[in-house]
Amino acid sequence: MHLPISTTAGTFIAHYTTHGLARLDFPDDRRPPVPQSKSSVEPSTQIRRWHDLTTRALQATLAGRSPRELPPLDLSVGTEFQREVWQVLLQIAVGQTQSYGEVAAKIGRPKALRAVGGACGANPIPVLVPCHRVLAANHRIGGFSSGLDWKRKLLAIERIPTNS
């Protein structure tokens, strides 16, 4: 089940499973016509409730505010290592940052800092799972698989300074 979310930054697409929100896609200019009529199945009341939470959480974050409540996240995709990393990311508050090394240390593998980058890139729920708040050491911007422009934009929304 996937549903659109209109925001000031464009139309995101949220994907749901029976366990919760499984994926969030950035707006894609090559796909402006939202598959509205294509969604043949009506969302269940549960998914509508989740979608409502997702919408508010996403809009809050894009406005630089901390979401009051998140929908249940289906992180069953992904390896155990990746889920550990994503859990750490969820605890980074709005406007705060961590380095890849700090995240690695938090999950008890201080030397896996390189792999943390990989887990961030595999994050299926950007923005809500704040992969953009992970910077390289000494606050350099590092990378971002969905495009550095998105990372810069998200950091700017939260007034996070970087060295670059």
Added chain:
DNA sequence: TAACATTCCGCGC
């Protein structure tokens, strides 16, 4: 096995 969203250190400018 090869690819990384890293980090650190040493060098030359």
Added chain:
DNA sequence: GCGCGGAATGTTA
């Protein structure tokens, strides 16, 4: 200070 090269490093497909 900056850029560059190279090494160590864990996880993934």
